[in-house]
Amino acid sequence: MSDASEAVQRPASETLLEQEYALPPEQRFNPLRWARREPAGALGVVLILIIGIMSGAAPLLNTTDPKSLESFTSDNLVGPSSDYYFGTDRQGRDVWSSVLYGGRISLKIGVVTVLVGTVGGTLLALIAGFVGGPVDFGLSRVADMLFAVPSLLLAMILDVVLVDKLPDLPALPAEELARVLAIAFFFMPGAFRIMRGSVLEQRSGQYVEAATLIGAGQFRIMLRHILPNITGLVIVLTTISLPAAILTEATLSFLLGSDAPSWGAELSGDSRQFFKNAPWLAIFPGAALAITVFGFNMFGDSIRDTLDPRLRGRI
Amino acid sequence: MRERENYWLRLRGRKVSRRGFLAGSGVAAAGSAAILAGCGDDDDDDDSAAPAATQAAATQAAAQEAEATEAAAAEAEAEATQAAAAAAEEPAGGPRRGGTYRAWKTQEDQGLDPAIYHSGNGEVTQQVYNHLLDFQVSKGIFSLDAAVGYEQVDSTTLVWNLREGMQFHNGEPVTSEDVAYTIARPPVLYAELGSTHQPASNFRYLDLIEAIDDTHVQENWEEPRADALIPRSRQYFAIVNKKLVEAQDGKAQEHVTGMGAGPYILSERNAEGTHLTRNPNYYSHPNPDDGFVEDGPYIDEIDVRIIPDPVTAKALLQSGDLDAYGSLDSLEVEEFDDIEEVSIEGAPAGGWSVLGFDGGKFRDPRAREAIRKAFNYAAFIASVRAGDGRFQAPLTVTNTRFQTLTQEDLATWYVYDPKDARALWEAAAADADTRGSADEKYDKIYESVEIHTITNPTMQTISDFAALSLSEALGTEFFVTSADGTTWVNAATDRTDDVKSWDLLQSGTGIGGGTDGTPGTNYLSWFDPLQYALNAFNFHYETPHPEVLEGATIVGDMMAAQNVEFDHEARVQIITDLQRWILDNTWSIFIMPMAATAFLGVSSRLRDYGKDDWFNSYSWNNVHRRESAWLDDA
DSSP states (O other): OOHHHHHHHSOHHHHHHHHHHSOOGGGSOOHHHHHHHOHHHHHHHHHHHHHHHHHHTGGGSSOOOTTSGGGOOSOTTOOSOSSSTTOBOTTSOBHHHHHHHHHHHHHHHHHHHHHHHHHHHHHHHHHHHHHOHHHHHHHHHHHHHHHHSOHHHHHHHHHHHHTTTSOOBTTBOHHHHHHHHHHHHHHHHHHHHHHHHHHHHHHTSHHHHHHHHTTOOHHHIIIIIIHHHHHHHHHHHHHHHHHHHHHHHHHHHHHHOOSSOOHHHHHSTHHHHTTTTOTHHHHHHHHHHHHHHHHHHHHHHHHHHHHOGGGTTOO | OHHHHOHHHHHHTOOOOHHHHHHHHHHHHHHHHHHHHHHSOOTTSOTTHHHHHHHHHHOHHHHHHHHHHHHHHHHHHHHHHHHHHHHHHSOTTSOOOOOEEEEEESSOOSOOOTTSOOTTOHHHHHHTSOOSEEEETTTTEEEESSEEEEEEEETTEEEEEEOSSOBOTTSOBOOHHHHHHHHHHHHHHHHHHOTTSGGGGGGTTEEEEEEEETTEEEEEESSOOTTSTGGGGSGGGOOOOHHHHHTTTTOOSSOOTTSOOSSEEEEEEETTEEEEEEOTTOOOOSSOOSSSOTTOOOOOEEEEEEOSOHHHHHHHHHTTSOSEEEEEOHHHHGGGTTOTTEEEEEEEOOOOOEEEEOTTTTOSHHHHHHHHHHSOHHHHHHHTTTTOEEOOOSSOTTOTTTOOOOHHHHHTTOOOOHHHHHHHHHHHHHHHHHHOGGGHHHHGGGTEEEEEEESOHHHHHHHHHHHHHHHHHHSSEEEEEEEOHHHHHHHHHOOSSSSOSOSEEEEOOSSSOOOOSOTTTTTGGGTOTTTHHHHTTOOSTTOSOHHHHHHHHHHHHHHHHHHHOOOHHHHHHHHHHHHHHHHHHTOSEEEOOEESEEEEEEETTEESOOGGGIIIIIEETTEEOOTTOEETTO
């Protein structure tokens, strides 16, 4: 049966119902209107897109793969020029290429980390908040304990310990996977605590009582009723956590190094060594990092305003 | 509605968000910093230009006055600079006594017994203890320290004539018994440590060491040893107080004042570093040369701080808070331009940078030759060495008394030929395929190769380059792992199995370093089946692989032959033949190009510190051994 004939056969009452509950045009999401209302957020999106697209399309943008032998040249510590837009490092490697390829790692680890941390924290919060009792108590105390440990130190230890024990995944080598898990572990207690509060608030809602009265199971209530109602907060939490995750990845790369080019790793080593005569080694990776974090901050702030207008203007 | 939709109207009435506040603060701070930097006074600028220009609009006289003042100031500054330069060249009054020399090291010492090689203890083993001789590699001459003479009675007998009047730091006299005990101690210690400890084979020739009277000690050897004298000037034979060391079961790991009789007393040792104070009872050298001075040492205190981060140490040298940083490469030196407080000295670099083979895995000579031919030497020298590189030989090229191979000679072995390399590698891999799973632990290198290095930017860069070059040429994955120095050493010397946890071991930056003058340890020890080839690289006599045993026997026989050959020309010929064999067979290690020049950064207040031998075993933890050194501002 074709879609057209189905549409023809649909009852008029259903169509009327849809029309009655449909959002008026001015309330539907319109990117241009959103950009006008949230120019800072729109600027953030533009910055993120620029950095993301340039990193993704790095091989097309007059770059040399920093992990190839041809990246090593005799043009050691040459300043920015038409040949080397961002100058070269000690081994004659193009900083422009390092920054673009480094963006891939920084963004990838940042995004995957936040997804893992937020999703993990949210699921645990759902379980703790809804099941309650000893489960809630146990998970909450574990979160409290993790809060008591210096988080960066914990992430560093996890990174070092995990790297030899993890497999290489298709798009995530063991080193990057270890870093993702280390940083996700860093974020999970925070996400858990925030989401648990929200779950507890939703749990006492009348719609949950109604669902319980009509015989819905706990699992169904959790996933079909509570989760959709906290999704807005999950999105806000994700966007607000992203810049912190990217910065944490940069911090770990700065402190522990990285096999693959990464902004944090670019800021250590030669950047510190040659800052006086070759400041471009620190300036360009630092600027890329700052712009990206700034973009995500602005975007996250606007998303929060959009999805939760009650928070507008609060410090 | 319109008002609610308008961002700017809404912004006007809105409170500042936390993120907005932070972002704004950040931008404001960065902007302020940039403005301040832009408006800041530049040393190269005309200090009075802006005010003078402003005043010129009011009165021309004021401008002329400003120009006159500026000219006078510039002239005075030029005179002061010339005077300072003259003072630097010809300090009035000559050497001065006093002052504190400030040095640094990256880690705590791992022990203080001078007879056992430990990292991080050089300033103690070389300055708190004295030695029979001092050997200046740059001049090829011996200076007499605790000895006033020696006689090689025959090929296996050496007699020392000792200086009289020497005292340990606790006032006890240094006796011939102490010296005999000192020389006899290393073989005993290394017998306890086990034969696989790298320097063990250097002491096996020693037999009976006896004090024949109050001022004479006789060494009796089991076989001739052409290299015997130079090691008497090195840490292993630092003279110890027999009574105090025997009280610690023959060990000197925990230093007690009075164990040594050297120019400095160890006055402080903790997690922050070590502090040495001049020994007031140090003996005089009545016949001084430019290393020893009659009334030396001149410097009162030596302070060695532990600074794990070399970049921090470099910054401290730039700011005038350290007295030496060795060694720098040609690019790092540029960071010291225009810093008057620091003098830069260049010298031929003697360092090494190698990839050591795990012998069982690389027992097929075609695999080793493939590595040698798969390394892109020109690109490495151009990029990693910044154009200032040269080939290194099995015996360091800076050991000119024994080195006959020229750069042209070495270039015939170090040829980049990726096509030939791939063919050799694939042929070796094809043979490995036929051996079956029994040899799997050795043959896994044909699937992937792990290069293990120390977590250090320069060494990691060298390893990264090697991995890329070898991967591209051989079509097999070469990947890099790194660890801290202690873990790396443990991985290098672990012999619990006949294969290592790594496949290729990267060692050395190839920048600093030098020679101690002995061929046996510089750097032939890499290949000696009784030294590093035994405890690190599995190229030794106990190997289960016949082809490795055959090579180890050849190298071991030639090493032994040069050790007992007193005729210099004959010995050089043996060493040259040995080097050629090692290069032909890419034996034990693959040697990457080194830096051509190493640079030493020292504070301009340090004088007469023996720069010619700084890289030749004369600086330990950035502390010079020369007692002629003095501080201009003392």
